[in-house]
Amino acid sequence: MHRIAVVGASGYTGVELLRLLSQHPDLELVCVTSRQYAGQAVCEVFPSLQGSLDLVFEDINSASLSGRADLVFTAVPHQTAMGIIPELLSAGCRVVDLSADFRISDVAIYEAWYQEHTATELLSEAVYGLPELFREQIPSARLVANPGCYPTSVALALAPLLENDLIDTTTIIVDSKSGTSGAGRAVKVDTLYCEVNEGFKAYSLPRHRHTPEIEQTLSTLAGRAVTISFTPHLLPVSRGILSTCYASLSSPLSLDALHAVYREKYAAETFVRVLPKGHLPNISQVRGSNYCDIGLSVDDRTGRVIALAVIDNLVKGAAGQAVQNMNLMLSLPENTGLMFPPIFP
């Protein structure tokens, strides 16, 4: 049994990670931490987990995890993550980091969009953990940077186009919509029920912090620098992201041909479901699961392709992908503990 710890388990990503880990057959959850809830039973804070998990939130420093856990998930805010991860690694733990701190390999870009980076020595070692696109380095990694929710949906939606050089990469526009759990569980007027309910808006224009992460991935896939327009919106649902991605085709391509490219690309991937031609994805068809569903449209009138991807932002966009990365790091079958269907309705 692998010994696992979760640092910062009191947010929505944290509790989702606990839900998944509590069902995983090959591990022992040895420690969950929360500054806010230290000393309280996890089930008291999250009654949904009663019967699945019998732990008390601890408030420990990273050093004290040494020798207790083989692998640690860090589900703390960016900047906090870079403060504790070096110690965790020194203590011999492997780490899956759910923050943004080790996702961007170019420190200048990171610092332009976030703030100063204080653990730059780890940037070259960190592996970007999007298994369907960059699986090779994950098994041997000490530190995996778990991708952002928006970037996961966009990368999977656009990868076949970029790898096959099918689009004009200067024309990419990504219009994304996310459920409110993506905004976290910290209290703010903006995420009160009455502010979100029956509402819908764009936010963080024109410079949402997921932009450079998306561009880094797309550039890698394209083999050249890609700049995009990225507009996130807040959906009045708890879970789910839909990214509508637009680009001009380099040359005319039928929907049949395009569909075949996607089917082939993802033929062996458990968690990517390319929908039948003519079907468009709905966030409700992946809720609670690790699936990414992709639909396609070709607009002959304008020569554009529209690729749409949906994920559950807390699963494939966070905790589920983190478990997928853990499985790879621990040489377990990649889909262990993740093969359950979505909940509908």
Next chain:
Amino acid sequence: MHRIAVVGASGYTGVELLRLLSQHPDLELVCVTSRQYAGQAVCEVFPSLQGSLDLVFEDINSASLSGRADLVFTAVPHQTAMGIIPELLSAGCRVVDLSADFRISDVAIYEAWYQEHTATELLSEAVYGLPELFREQIPSARLVANPGCYPTSVALALAPLLENDLIDTTTIIVDSKSGTSGAGRAVKVDTLYCEVNEGFKAYSLPRHRHTPEIEQTLSTLAGRAVTISFTPHLLPVSRGILSTCYASLSSPLSLDALHAVYREKYAAETFVRVLPKGHLPNISQVRGSNYCDIGLSVDDRTGRVIALAVIDNLVKGAAGQAVQNMNLMLSLPENTGLMFPPIFP
């Protein structure tokens, strides 16, 4: 491997049953039927199930299931169920019926609240499948009547009070609230999104058809005839029932004492979680799971006890309980395939 069929799998209860059965380790799903969708792949109708289930809806008569399935779930409307179940039993299948047709043992009561009963010869044989309260007869039953959603929540909320003779049974009032999936997937103006969203109402007053089913169970538990007032309401959520049950205490009782009675009653039950004293249940803490969570309050000023129970109407209130009954009938551990935590948020 047990061979299982689902007759009438195109409603919300049906698709939920398919979700659960697709994850069950000890069975083979051999046939799913739907008049409406016959010939279509299940995954085309319910894209959430892609990757979990690879069957095509059949449109068969019950006779043709003979020899194919050991146990059949009937998830068709009342009156339809009584038409096909006799044949299924004759063909050697065992049946878990999710309709109301075999829940009420007194044919006169059934006919007063529903319509004529055409399979009365089976009423004495049918077993009411609420395992936590009536587990004994289920394993050997040929025909199990799976309880209604409201009745399940009310029976579990009130059983400890009735079995211990703690309340005046003439004073029971049940105020229940159900998510909209309980109204089914048939198209009606009343269940259109814009009619339900941001709305809330009572309905079917004063004679909702679950009333006699609830009274039958409460009477059995009390050992004398019990008549109640039952008011169902429609909640603008997809899943979940909360039943708020009121009764006058026979004699004063502290919340401590009351809580102890409930803890003892359900100590061995996996799927009933009696909440810590002072905690009140939320439907969101059981979503997607087979749990029933119970909270208690004593109103000293009026001498009343208030027992509140929440379930997911599609799981413990329908498909999950049906699987629980199937497990008992097939001599499998009762919780097989049902031990996953709720999804929150």
Next chain:
Amino acid sequence: MHRIAVVGASGYTGVELLRLLSQHPDLELVCVTSRQYAGQAVCEVFPSLQGSLDLVFEDINSASLSGRADLVFTAVPHQTAMGIIPELLSAGCRVVDLSADFRISDVAIYEAWYQEHTATELLSEAVYGLPELFREQIPSARLVANPGCYPTSVALALAPLLENDLIDTTTIIVDSKSGTSGAGRAVKVDTLYCEVNEGFKAYSLPRHRHTPEIEQTLSTLAGRAVTISFTPHLLPVSRGILSTCYASLSSPLSLDALHAVYREKYAAETFVRVLPKGHLPNISQVRGSNYCDIGLSVDDRTGRVIALAVIDNLVKGAAGQAVQNMNLMLSLPENTGLMFPPIFP
């Protein structure tokens, strides 16, 4: 033109009051205050009001309103209200108080359910402003205590039964459900979108603070002391309250007879709509309006009557009723500025 001020206009009740007052033909809104937003334009904080209201939030003490406003709405929390109202009255302003501080005439009861009362000298002067039931004293009042949202719905639902002595007053049970705007705009984990959405729960059992206010009104109407059980629940909608009120009939009464009693009681009331027999009210049919809709059911099997009332908690349950009281105080037609239909869907 009457000069009006609103103290504490940054919550949901406050902004609703501004919406209504901005449309009122016979007044001038001279001042709106908010400690939190002082110095900011109202429209910047609440963009919905752009074009309707051109004021800046002030942070003033009550004294400075002297000479500026004829009538002041206080929409601040209880305890804060009792601190500023004496000064407002001394400064010559008349006051409609939307807090609980002057609703309960018996100081001992107030202090048992809230905290110490520091303006007891005003309790006998304060008038409980529920026009449909206690209209007489409002026009001449200096200080009107605007009723609570739950109490308004319950009083209107039960008044005809109590005034006509039709029920056993020891059997009253009130099961209420409120939209989330009733919980206010202060930031708390409990009212975050993801906590409320797809959820439903009871809260504050067994002693919600609206209980004594309801009992005071029901006792006045009945002419004897009435004690009730009151259970509030939190609905995943922004606006609306439905109260389901149960009581045993003193002697058998047909729905026809009961319906006639209600029709007669409210025949002259603009804002109370007794629904046709057999119709049950939905909160969505009063959204945004000052209506209270009432539906009735008689349960012959148990001898109980069930009276159901719906209101918009922010309008008839708060700001709308406050404007109705203001109209009476200023000798304007009672429905001035309030005669708009609900918004559906």
Next chain:
Amino acid sequence: MHRIAVVGASGYTGVELLRLLSQHPDLELVCVTSRQYAGQAVCEVFPSLQGSLDLVFEDINSASLSGRADLVFTAVPHQTAMGIIPELLSAGCRVVDLSADFRISDVAIYEAWYQEHTATELLSEAVYGLPELFREQIPSARLVANPGCYPTSVALALAPLLENDLIDTTTIIVDSKSGTSGAGRAVKVDTLYCEVNEGFKAYSLPRHRHTPEIEQTLSTLAGRAVTISFTPHLLPVSRGILSTCYASLSSPLSLDALHAVYREKYAAETFVRVLPKGHLPNISQVRGSNYCDIGLSVDDRTGRVIALAVIDNLVKGAAGQAVQNMNLMLSLPENTGLMFPPIFP
């Protein structure tokens, strides 16, 4: 008093029109028709309107309106509209048509996206009723084609860019999201509560029927043929449209400069609110009102402008704009009966 009729008043647009017309000071509503509800009181079908409207749905042919109504709103499906409007005009009525039948002036385009047009003789006479952009011809029109909901939001968002020749018109991409009331009140599985709730999807790709209507308007504004990509999505809210419109700037432009262009363009328009720089619009800030709120962003990295517009699809996107057109046709102040603030929350 102008005599007004509404033909086809039983859908969401129809009931919204009744809400608005019932409050309008200068007209008499003489007739409302509905095939489905003929003979029923409007208030029985739509209880929200009790107290505002005392009419019974009629089932009449258009001829019988002759002499009864001066102006008729037709709120029936396309193709039905073109069948009755010629008679209404012959009978001397003026018409505001809320269907798509007379919005597209080029019959070939209409027939390519809809079906055969059987009243082509009226196409040249029909006036496209988007007052903020094409006000001149409306007052004298016999037949006004009320714009579609999506087209209204897009035209208002992009007009200043096109009229000032600020963008490359080959690069326009419109990503729109609409509340579910836009799908109407006809019963379909797709608009059941449980299908829409907690869901989000694109639909009708790549050829939604509003595309040619949008292109016609944009082409008129630009003075040359404009082809766009248009992707509609279904939001889990009752009301509201947000259109996110992308285009490449012809030459670099600061947000300041851009904002000034919009402020100037709409300076005299009551119903268009250009938000302060840096503010992005939310559908919740226009709910129930006739406002269109516009926000802007310039993405310097890509040289694109992003213009976002929100409307209430049932008001500015349908019934409210229809009343605005009626006001112009009847020489009433354009905003008569429409000057109420949105409802928030």
